[in-house]
Amino acid sequence: xxxxxxxxxMDLNKCIGCQTCTSACKTQWTNRNGREYMxxxxxxxxxxxxxxxxxxxxxxxxDEAGMLRPGRIPDLDRDYGAPFDLNYDAALxxxxxxxxxxxxxxxxxxxxxxAPNWDEDQGAGEYPNSYYFYLPRLCNHCTNPxxxxxxxxKAIYKREEDGIVLIDQERCRGYQHCVAACPxxxxxxxxxxxxxxxxxxxxxxxxxxxAPACAQQCVGxxxxxxxxxxxxxxVHKLVAKWKVALPLHAELGTQPNVYYVPPLSPFKYxxxxxxxxxxxxxxxxxxxxxGPRVPEVLKTLEAEREKKRRKQPSELMDLLIAYRHExxxxxxxxxxxxPPNPAASPKAQAGDGxxxxxxxxxxIVTAESLGRRLENRAVAAGDYDEGAA
Amino acid sequence: MSHPRIRLLVLAGxxxxxxxxxxxxxxxxIAVRWTAGEPALDPLSPAWLNLAPATVAVxxxxxxxxxxxxxxxxxxxxxxxxxxxxxxxHLEWTDDKPARDRAVGAFAxxxxxxxxxxxxxxxxxxxxxxxxxxxPVALWFWRGDGSVETLAAEGFGSLTVQAPDGxxxxxxxxxxxxxxxxxxxxxxxxxxxxxxxxxxxxxxPVAFAAWNGEAGERNGLKRLSAWQWLRFEKGSxxxxxxxxxxxxxxxxxxxxxxxxxxxxxxxxxHRFPGNPSQPHIGPDLSYAGGIHSGRYLLESLVxxxxxxxxxxxxxxxxxxxxxxxxxxxxxxxxxxxxxxxxLMSLR
Numbered sequence: 001x002x003x004x005x006x007x008x009x010m011d012l013n014k015c016i017g018c019q020t021c022t023s024a025c026k027t028q029w030t031n032r033n034g035r036e037y038m039x040x041x042x043x044x045x046x047x048x049x050x051x052x053x054x055x056x057x058x059x060x061x062x063d064e065a066g067m068l069r070p071g072r073i074p075d076l077d078r079d080y081g082a083p084f085d086l087n088y089d090a091a092l093x094x095x096x097x098x099x100x101x102x103x104x105x106x107x108x109x110x111x112x113x114x115a116p117n118w119d120e121d122q123g124a125g126e127y128p129n130s131y132y133f134y135l136p137r138l139c140n141h142c143t144n145p146x147x148x149x150x151x152x153x154k155a156i157y158k159r160e161e162d163g164i165v166l167i168d169q170e171r172c173r174g175y176q177h178c179v180a181a182c183p184x185x186x187x188x189x190x191x192x193x194x195x196x197x198x199x200x201x202x203x204x205x206x207x208x209x210x211a212p213a214c215a216q217q218c219v220g221x222x223x224x225x226x227x228x229x230x231x232x233x234x235v236h237k238l239v240a241k242w243k244v245a246l247p248l249h250a251e252l253g254t255q256p257n258v259y260y261v262p263p264l265s266p267f268k269y270x271x272x273x274x275x276x277x278x279x280x281x282x283x284x285x286x287x288x289x290x291g292p293r294v295p296e297v298l299k300t301l302e303a304e305r306e307k308k309r310r311k312q313p314s315e316l317m318d319l320l321i322a323y324r325h326e327x328x329x330x331x332x333x334x335x336x337x338x339p340p341n342p343a344a345s346p347k348a349q350a351g352d353g354x355x356x357x358x359x360x361x362x363x364i365v366t367a368e369s370l371g372r373r374l375e376n377r378a379v380a381a382g383d384y385d386e387g388a389a
Numbered sequence: 390m391s392h393p394r395i396r397l398l399v400l401a402g403x404x405x406x407x408x409x410x411x412x413x414x415x416x417x418x419i420a421v422r423w424t425a426g427e428p429a430l431d432p433l434s435p436a437w438l439n440l441a442p443a444t445v446a447v448x449x450x451x452x453x454x455x456x457x458x459x460x461x462x463x464x465x466x467x468x469x470x471x472x473x474x475x476x477x478x479h480l481e482w483t484d485d486k487p488a489r490d491r492a493v494g495a496f497a498x499x500x501x502x503x504x505x506x507x508x509x510x511x512x513x514x515x516x517x518x519x520x521x522x523x524x525p526v527a528l529w530f531w532r533g534d535g536s537v538e539t540l541a542a543e544g545f546g547s548l549t550v551q552a553p554d555g556x557x558x559x560x561x562x563x564x565x566x567x568x569x570x571x572x573x574x575x576x577x578x579x580x581x582x583x584x585x586x587x588x589x590x591x592x593x594p595v596a597f598a599a600w601n602g603e604a605g606e607r608n609g610l611k612r613l614s615a616w617q618w619l620r621f622e623k624g625s626x627x628x629x630x631x632x633x634x635x636x637x638x639x640x641x642x643x644x645x646x647x648x649x650x651x652x653x654x655x656x657x658x659h660r661f662p663g664n665p666s667q668p669h670i671g672p673d674l675s676y677a678g679g680i681h682s683g684r685y686l687l688e689s690l691v692x693x694x695x696x697x698x699x700x701x702x703x704x705x706x707x708x709x710x711x712x713x714x715x716x717x718x719x720x721x722x723x724x725x726x727x728x729x730x731x732l733m734s735l736r
Contacts, residue, residue, distance in 0.1 A: 037493075073494035080493070152455060152608055153546050173548070174491060175608045177455060191492045 002163035004335075005143065005257055006201060008215065009224040009238045009245040010136055011320050012263040013301075017120070017134035019043055021214035021223070025138075028202070028213045034192025037082035040199035041138040041214045042116055047124040047285060048132070051116040052079040052185050061146050061183030061252025068150055069252075071180035073189075080188075081115035084108045131280040133263040135289075136222070138214065139186040139199035140248065140256030141165045147198075150181030161336065162227070163257065164201045172196055183252040209333030216329075221322040226330040228257070233330035234319055235259075242316050244297045246290040261320065262286050262294050264301055418592065418620035419443040421469040421476065428470040428477035432561045432568035437479045442466035447482075447599055447612035448676035448736065451660075452518055453545055453700035454669075457610045462679055462736065465500075465597050469619060476585055477572040478502055480597065487562035488602030489533040496602035498533035499611075500560075500569050503596040504583035506541070510630040514616050516696050517596055517680050519545055522711070524696075527551075527583040529571050531558040533602060537571070541581035544699050545609065554582045591624020592631060615680050637683040639730040641723070646731025649724055658715070661735060671715060672698045679736030686732045690718040690725060 025041035044050040052058070052074035060071030076082045091106040093099060123132025141158075145165050148156040155171035156178060158164070167178070167187075172195040178187045179196060187198045202212035210216065215223035226233030228240070238245040238261065245259035265281040279298075286294040300316070307314040322328050422440060429436045445465050449457035468479040480500050488498045505515050506525045515524035519542040528540040528548070537558035542548040554577045560569040575585045585593060598613040600606040618634060620626070647663060650656050658670035661677070677686060688695055693713035697704045704711045718725055 076493040150455075152453075153548065173608070176494065176496075177608075179494075189493045194491050 002143075002158050002160050004161060005163035005228045006141065006206065007226065007228045007235050007239065007257040007259060008138075008212075009235050009259045009261065011222045011224075011261040012133055012135065013261060013320070014220045014222040015043070015134040015136060016220050017043055017045070018219060019117075020217050020219050021136055024213040024217035025199075029200075034190040035188070035197065037076060037080050038188040038190075038197065039116055040186070040188075041136065043134050043136040044117065045120050045123060045132050046135045046289070048119045048122060050135070050137075051081070053081070053114050053118070054079070055185040056249070058185055059183070060181045060185070061249070061254055062144070062149075063253075066253065068146060068181055069183075071183065073176055073179045074185055076191075078113045081112060081118060084110055084112045084115075125280065129268045129280050131265055133265070133281060135248075135260075136214075137184065137186070137248075138258060139165060139201070140184055140254065140258045141199075141201055143255035143257060144253060146181040146183060146252070146254050147178035147187050150177040151175075152177065159203070162203075162206065164203050164206070165198070166200060166203070167196055167198060169193075169195055169197075183249060183254065184256075206331060207333060207336040209331045211329040211331065221325055221328060224322075224328045227332070230330055230332075234328055235330070237315075237319060242300070242319075243293075244300055244316065246293055246297060248289060250291050260290060261301070262290050262297055264298055264305075417443065418618035419445075419467050419469055419595075421471050421587070421619050421621045421624075423622040424470050424472050427472055427475050428570075428572060430477070430557060430559050430570050430572055432479060432481075432559055432570045433563065436470070437468055437568075437570070440468045440470070440479075442468045442479075442481065443617075445597055445614045445617055446679060446736065447597060447614045448679040450518065450598075450609050450611050450613055451673035451675045452680075452698055453609060453672065453703075455609050456673065457606060457612065458604070459675060462676070463599070463612055465599055465614065467597065467617075471575065471587065471621060474574055475572055476575050477570055478595075480567075480569045480571075480599075482567055482599050483565060484562070484567050484601055484603075485565055486603050487533055487567070489535075491532075491534065491602075496600070496605060496607045498562075498567060498602045499600040499607075500531050500567070501598045502529045502571055503598070504528070505594055506581065506583060508594050509590055510627065510633065514594055514682075514685070516544070516698065517613065517616055517685075518698070519543075519548065521696050521699070525581065527554075527581055529556045529558065529573070531560055531569055531571065533560065533562075533567075535560065539582065546699065551581050552579070554579070587621035587624030589625065590630075591621040591626045592634060593619045593621070594634070595619050613680055615682060637687065639683060639726075639733045641726030641728070641730035643727070643730040643734045646727035646729070646734075649720075649728050650731060653718075653720060653724070653728070655728070669702075671703055672700060674732065674735055677735045678733040681732075683729060683733050687725075687729055690728065693717060 021041050022039060022043055030038045030040055039051060042051045050056065058072050058074060059069055061069050063069050074080055086106055087104060087109050090104050093103060121132060123130055125131045141164055143163065145156065148165065153171050153173060155168045157166060157168060159166060174189060174194040174196060176189050176196060179189055187196050190197050205212060211225045215225050224234040224238060226235035228236060230236050239259050244261050246262060247256040247259055250256065263281060265279045267275040268278045268280050270276040283295050304314045304316040308317040445467050446462045447465050448462045449460055463482065466481040470477050484498060488496065491497050504527045506527055515521055515526050520526035521544045525541055525543040528542065530538045530540055537556055539551045539554045539556055540548050541551050554573065556571060556573040558569060558571045560567055577584050594616045596614050596616050598611045600611045650661065656664045656666065658668050659672065659674045660667050661674040693715040697711040697713050704713050
C-alpha cells in the first residue's frame with residue numbers, strides 16, 4: 001500500500017455530459033500514436049452500454065475469495081468503436097479530379113459497429129418517467145488493482161508517494177492480461193507501440209500542484225481532487241466525513257479511489273400526472289453501481305439540500321456547490337519536491353531482483369507559466385509563442 | 390547417433406517407462422550437423438528439409454498462472470547445423486493458421502530457443518521455465534511478424550530484452566506449418582548471452598517453446614519442452630559429462646506412485662491427472678514428466694527449496710530466501726522411487 005492515496009470525487013448531480021473532460025484528456029494524452037481509440041477519460045450515459053461496450057459484463061476484478069475473476073479483452077471495433085475514416089476523397093473530391101457520374105455521399109468507409117456515446121442520452125424508462133444520468137469514468141487508481149495482480153511481469157506499480165497506478169513502459173510486453181483483468185476496462189493496448197497504456201492521473205501536473213486536466217477543465221465543477229488522508233481537503237470531507245461519495249462496483253474488490261456522489265432524480269409522475277413517492281432513477285439501479293449505501297446517501301443529500309433551501313448553513317452543500325473552483329483541489333507540490341522519507345522513495349522491485357527506478361518526470365509547464373499563458377490573450381487564442389507573451 | 394560414445398549414453402540412460410504414445414526420444418541428443426558453408430537462413434532450403442529432424446515434445450505450460458489451456462502435447466521438429474562461425478536451428482511445427490500481428494486482443498505466433506547461461510560439467514541446469522534465481526537463461530524469441538529479440542531471464546516475470554547479440558531469424562508459414570530458422574555466431578561477448586564453443590564442449594542444453602497466437606497464447610500461455618541436448622557433430626564430449634546429463638531410469642512402480650500421491654498428501658496441493666480435487670497451492674504437475682528431467686523431479690522431492698517455482702503462494706520468504714511450502718519427502722526410498730516413476734510418466 002502506498003503512503004498516501006490521491007483520490008477524486010465526482011458529483012453526478014452536476015455532470016452535464018459536455019465531454020470537456022474527455023476532450024481535455026484526449027488532447028493532452030491520447031490524440032495520436034496508436035492512442036486514437038483510447039479514452040482514458042470518458043463520459044457515458046447510464047443506463048447504457050458504456051465504453052467500451054458492456055464493460056460491466058466483461059469480467060475482471062476479484063471474486064469473494066480474492067482470486068482474479070476471468071475477464072475479456074474488448075474488441076477494437078465492436079466494443080471500443082475505434083475511429084473510422086470517412087470517404088472524403090470520393091465524396092468531396094478536394095483535388096478536383098475529373099469524375100464521371102454522381103459523387104457518393106459523405107459516409108464512413110466502413111459501417112461503424114459502435115462508438116463512444118453510441119447510446120448517449122437513451123437511458124431507460126417510459127415518458128414521462130424516462131431517466132438517465134452521466135457517468136464520467138477514468139482509471140480508479142485502485143488500492144488493490146486487478147491489473148497489477150494480473151501482470152505476470154510486475155510491470156504495473158502503485159507509486160509509493162500517492163498511489164497513482166502506472167505501467168512501466170520498459171517492463172510491459174503487451175500481453176494484455178491487465179486489459180482483461182481491469183473490471184472497469186480502463187487499460188488499453190497501444191497497437192503501435194505494442195504495450196498497454198492507461199490514465200496516469202496527470203501525475204506531471206499533480207507534482208506541480210495542478211489538478212488533472214479532466215478535473216481542471218470540468219465546466220460543471222463536479223470533480224474534487226486531493227489526498228484521502230488530508231482532513232482539510234474536500235475529498236476527505238466528502239468521502240470520510242460526510243460519507244456521501246461512493247466507489248463504483250466496490251464489490252469487485254479492487255478498492256477504487258474514484259468516488260461518486262450518486263445522482264438524486266425527480267419523483268416519478270403517477271398515471272394522474274401527480275408526483276409519486278418513487279424517484280425516476282430506481283435506487284436498485286444506483287445500488288447496482290455504487291453499492292448498498294446509496295439510499296442513505298441520497299437521504300443525506302436531500303436533508304442537506306432542504307437545509308440550504310431554508311437558508312440554514314450546510315457545509316456539505318457549500319462543498320458540493322463549489323463556489324470557488326480552486327477550492328475543489330487540494331494538492332501538495334512541496335510534498336513531491338521534499339519527500340518526507342527518502343528511503344521510501346520509489347525504487348520498486350521488478351521481477352526477480354531487478355531494481356528499476358519507478359519515478360518518471362515528464363517536463364511540463366509550471367503553475368506560474370501556465371497562469372502567465374492564460375492571462376495572455378494572444379496565447380489563450382492559440383498563439384503559443386512564449387516570446388510574444 | 391553414429392557416434393559410439395553417444396550410443397553408449399543412450400543405452401545407459403534408457404527410460405523404462407511406456408511413453409504416452411509420443412514418438413519422441415528424450416534421450417537422444419539433437420544432432421547439430423557440420424556444414425562447410427554458412428547454414429541457410431531460408432527455412433524452406435533443401436539444406437534444411439533434407440535433414441532428418443529430431444522430434445521434441447512440447448507441453449502446455451501449467452506450472453504457474455497464467456497457464457495455457459490444458460491439452461495434449463504437441464511436437465516441434467528440430468534440425469540443427471553449424472559451421473566454423475555460425476550455429477543455426479530450424480524449428481518446424483504445425484499451426485493451421487498463421488497469426489502474424491499483435492493488436493488489441495490479438496497475439497502473434499512465436500517460437501523461442503532457450504539456453505542456460507552457465508552450463509557444462511558440474512553445473513546444474515536452470516529451472517526449465519525461464520531459469521531461476523542464480524541460474525539465468527538466454528533466449529531467442531521470434532514472432533510471426535518477423536521480429537526477433539534476444540532476451541534474458543532468471544525466473545518467471547524477470548524476462549528482459551537485451552541488446553541484439555547478432556541473432557537472425559526467418560519464418561515462413563506454408564501449408565499448415567511454420568518453418569523458422571534461428572542463426573547466430575557461435576561466440577558472443579557480453580553479459581546475458583550464450584556463447585558456444587563446440588570444440589571444447591560439444592554437448593549443449595537447449596529448450597524450445599511455441600506460441601499459437603490465434604488461440605490467445607502469449608507469455609506463460611505457451612507450450613514448452615524439457616531441456617534437450619544439442620550434440621555438435623565435430624564437437625568434443627567427455628564421458629563423465631555425458632553421464633551427468635543422461636536421464637535417470639525410473640525404477641519405481643508408477644501405479645503405486647499414483648496412490649502414494651494421495652496417501653503422502655501431495656494431492657492436497659498439486660494438480661495432476663487422477664487427482665479429484667483441483668488445488669492450486671503448488672505447481673500443477675499435469676505435465677511434470679514432460680517438461681522436467683527425472684533428476685530435477687527427484688531433487689524437488691528430496692530438497693524442495695533448492696529450486697522454488699516462483700508462483701504466487703508457492704513459497705514463503707525466510708531470511709530473504711525463498712522457501713518452498715513443501716516439506717522434503719519423508720518416506721522410504723521405494724516409495725520415493727514409485728512417486729518419481731509416476732511423476733516421470735506425466736507427459
